[in-house]
Amino acid sequence: MWIKYERIMRTELDIIAEKNYARETGKAEGHAEGLAEGKAKGLAEGKAEMLKKIKTAVAMFKKGSSVEEISKETGLKKEDIMDLL
Numbered sequence: 001m002w003i004k005y006e007r008i009m010r011t012e013l014d015i016i017a018e019k020n021y022a023r024e025t026g027k028a029e030g031h032a033e034g035l036a037e038g039k040a041k042g043l044a045e046g047k048a049e050m051l052k053k054i055k056t057a058v059a060m061f062k063k064g065s066s067v068e069e070i071s072k073e074t075g076l077k078k079e080d081i082m083d084l085l
Helices: 002-062 067-074 078-084
Strands: none
């Protein structure tokens, strides 16, 4: 009788351990995927913002704005603006 009970308890404990392992593995995988997606989204947004600043800088330069004015408006460094133009 005791052996049967012990066998049942081991089986139940194994099931619990497997569920806990699966849960923790799923959390880790989900966390890693979330980080990767967040990083990709952040990079894409950063690139889009920089492209917008560059287009603004070029348009301002074509209208005769100074490098200082462009820098103030776009937040780009003067050296970076000079490299663009």
